[in-house]
Amino acid sequence: xxxxxxxxxxxxxxxxxxxxxxxxxxxxxxxxxxxxxxxxxxxxxxxxxxxxxxxxxxxxxxxxxxxxxxxxxxxxxxxxxxxxxxxxxxxxxxxxxxxxxxxxxxxxxxxxxxxxxxxxxxxxxxxxxxxxxxxxxxxxxxxxxxxxxxxxxxxxxxxxxxxxxxxxxxxxxxxxxxxxxxxxxxxxxxxxxxxxxxxxxxxxxxxxxxxxxxxxxxxxxxxxxxxxxxxxxxxxxxxxxxxxxxxxxxxx
Amino acid sequence: xxxxxxxxxxxxxxxxxxxxxxxxxxxxxxxxxxxxxxxxxxxxxxxxxxxxxxxxxxxxxxxxxxxxxxxxxxxxxxxxxxxxxxxxxxxxxxxxxxxxxxxxxxxxxxxxxxxxxxxxxxxxxxxxxxxxxxxxxxxxxxxxxxxxxxxxxxxxxxxxxxxxxxxxxxxxxxxxxxxxxxxxxxxxxxxxxxxxxxxxxxxxxxxxxxxxxxxxxxxxxxxxxxxxxxxxxxxxxxxxxxxxxxxxxxxxxxxxxxxxxxxxxxxxxxxxxxxxxxxxxxxxxxxxxxxxxxxxxxxxxxxxxxxxxxxxxxxxxxxxxxxxxxxxxxxxxxxxxxxxxxxxxxxxxxxxxxxxxxxxxxxxxxxxxxxxxxxxxxxx
Numbered sequence: 001x002x003x004x005x006x007x008x009x010x011x012x013x014x015x016x017x018x019x020x021x022x023x024x025x026x027x028x029x030x031x032x033x034x035x036x037x038x039x040x041x042x043x044x045x046x047x048x049x050x051x052x053x054x055x056x057x058x059x060x061x062x063x064x065x066x067x068x069x070x071x072x073x074x075x076x077x078x079x080x081x082x083x084x085x086x087x088x089x090x091x092x093x094x095x096x097x098x099x100x101x102x103x104x105x106x107x108x109x110x111x112x113x114x115x116x117x118x119x120x121x122x123x124x125x126x127x128x129x130x131x132x133x134x135x136x137x138x139x140x141x142x143x144x145x146x147x148x149x150x151x152x153x154x155x156x157x158x159x160x161x162x163x164x165x166x167x168x169x170x171x172x173x174x175x176x177x178x179x180x181x182x183x184x185x186x187x188x189x190x191x192x193x194x195x196x197x198x199x200x201x202x203x204x205x206x207x208x209x210x211x212x213x214x215x216x217x218x219x220x221x222x223x224x225x226x227x228x229x230x231x232x233x234x235x236x237x238x239x240x241x242x243x244x245x246x247x248x249x250x251x252x
Numbered sequence: 253x254x255x256x257x258x259x260x261x262x263x264x265x266x267x268x269x270x271x272x273x274x275x276x277x278x279x280x281x282x283x284x285x286x287x288x289x290x291x292x293x294x295x296x297x298x299x300x301x302x303x304x305x306x307x308x309x310x311x312x313x314x315x316x317x318x319x320x321x322x323x324x325x326x327x328x329x330x331x332x333x334x335x336x337x338x339x340x341x342x343x344x345x346x347x348x349x350x351x352x353x354x355x356x357x358x359x360x361x362x363x364x365x366x367x368x369x370x371x372x373x374x375x376x377x378x379x380x381x382x383x384x385x386x387x388x389x390x391x392x393x394x395x396x397x398x399x400x401x402x403x404x405x406x407x408x409x410x411x412x413x414x415x416x417x418x419x420x421x422x423x424x425x426x427x428x429x430x431x432x433x434x435x436x437x438x439x440x441x442x443x444x445x446x447x448x449x450x451x452x453x454x455x456x457x458x459x460x461x462x463x464x465x466x467x468x469x470x471x472x473x474x475x476x477x478x479x480x481x482x483x484x485x486x487x488x489x490x491x492x493x494x495x496x497x498x499x500x501x502x503x504x505x506x507x508x509x510x511x512x513x514x515x516x517x518x519x520x521x522x523x524x525x526x527x528x529x530x531x532x533x534x535x536x537x538x539x540x541x542x543x544x545x546x547x548x549x550x551x552x553x554x555x556x557x558x559x560x561x562x563x564x565x566x567x568x569x570x571x572x573x574x575x576x577x578x579x580x581x582x583x584x585x586x587x588x589x590x591x592x593x594x595x596x597x598x599x600x601x602x603x604x605x606x607x608x609x610x611x612x613x614x615x616x617x618x619x620x621x622x623x624x625x626x627x628x629x630x631x632x
Contacts, residue, residue, distance in 0.1 A: 016264075045287075050294040
């Protein structure tokens with residue numbers, strides 16, 4: 001079958017006179033192009049997976065949380081139970097793609113005040129340290145009870161995705177997936193606590209803070225696997241409301 | 253053409269062409285960024301910078317697909333030829349849209365870090381030995397660099413400076429850029445199956461372009477392979493009957509080596525000339541004699557029938573071939589005369605009226621064209 005139509009008349013772009021057949025076809029093509037682009041834009045804009053409901057939450061205002069600081073595997077604020085709310089372990093990060101390792105240095109085990117805003121999605125939240133208080137040794141002179149020791153939950157094989165806890169909590173929407181991999185790596189190498197967002201709840205939680213098998217920070221070699229769905233094996237422990245996965249094996 | 257170059261040679265048709273492109277791009281961006289969030293909660297929840305990078309990135313991909321479709325579409329259906337004339341502007345606008353996408357990515361995914369953005373672009377992800385997790389951004393950078401070079405060298409100054417074969421070879425790298433973009437999308441936003449429409453779009457783009465190019469290439473190869481029958485004398489070929497040639501139009505024959513030769517009829521004279529335009533290898537035989545000049549259908553490059561030279565001040569030249577009639581059969585020598593040699597056109601004995609138009613036929617047969625309006629005016 002030939003696609004060649006009847007000759008519509010010879011036309012080159014610098015001719016002043018446009019043959020009627022060329023004009024009609026070109027106008028129809030232009031209208032179809034604009035309409036198709038508009039339709040394609042709508043289809044493509046609404047197609048991607050919902051980015052989740054993460055958001056910044058200013059629970060503290062200009063105030064602060066007071067608790068015991070732990071720096072391993074990443075800075076955590078152990079806030080004791082109060083006002084009917086159980087004890088919790090709050091992950092800490094900086095206001096951009098950096099952690100608070102520097103500010104936390106020398107404060108391990110100390111009672112500290114931490115101000116800033118939370119970024120939160122579901123049960124995953126992180127305090128982005130900042131504001132007038134920042135992270136400092138507590139000035140209130142409070143004597144807090146020692147945090148409970150880690151509760152071992154055994155060895156697990158879990159499926160999910162390694163990402164930085166800040167973007168996954170809603171600092172970016174979407175803040176997971178391979179398109180976000182480089183950003184996640186920048187965050188994690190900057191000191192933002194990495195998390196493993198699971199495909200199914202583990203002990204009721206949708207994520208776990210990641211650590212090396214020895215309890216230290218996540219080794220850089222695991223950055224090759226961020227953003228993709230993988231299975232990992234390791235020991236899980238609980239500190240207050242936070243699960244920590246000490247990664248032993250990342251399955252190929 | 254090759255002299256008196258201006259940065260952009262505007263005319264009304266180019267302005268309309270560009271206006272349609274810009275309106276189309278604006279409609280796309282507005283629909284993506286403003287209308288979709290009103291229709292979809294998911295789209296409304298996406299970060300505005302990420303929505304911007306998605307909008308400009310997908311638009312650049314669509315535009316690149318359209319740019320690459322214009323060539324084969326124009327070969328298969330001459331109604332698409334007007335798109336070819338200003339295709340370079342299409343490419344330049346595509347490069348600008350792609351650059352906007354890249355800037356949006358740098359200013360979001362690579363911002364807010366102590367590592368400088370450009371350094372982070374090349375160091376944040378180094379999983380080059382993996383497919384899942386491959387630093388797909390590098391492929392986008394490579395494609396953007398190619399598009400930028402092509403946009404910067406799109407003007408005819410560069411065509412003249414680099415010479416047409418080099419320029420053409422350079423601009424064929426757009427296919428490499430397209431391949432890099434496809435991988436960039438497939439290994440990045442498409443990975444994980446989180447965007448079914450994007451996946452369908454990329455698949456449709458690849459399938460459409462592959463089909464168009466395969467069909468067009470098959471037709472061209474068939475035309476190249478189907479040499480015109482030899483005439484009684486060695487070194488001559490029979491390209492068709494003189495009655496097949498409409499006034500101001502041509503039929504095209506093929507020498508044994510595949511060299512195509514166009515035979516134009518103008519005012520009861522016949523002229524045999526190379527079918528390959530010296531500008532961008534356009535099919536001159538599908539052109540027309542306009543105000544006495546043989547005119548290429550792609551960009552309107554013109555040549556004098558008597559010597560195959562462009563009129564001053566232009567300097568392009570193409571080969572002319574000796575021609576004769578054997579009864580009503582047009583025979584053409586397969587060896588051209590030297591470039592620029594004046595060769596009197598062949599007068600058709602007893603002919604006084606234009607030939608009747610003959611419908612075009614598919615390759616490998618000779619191609620003839622019906623006449624267009626007689627009053628085309630050349631604006632240049």
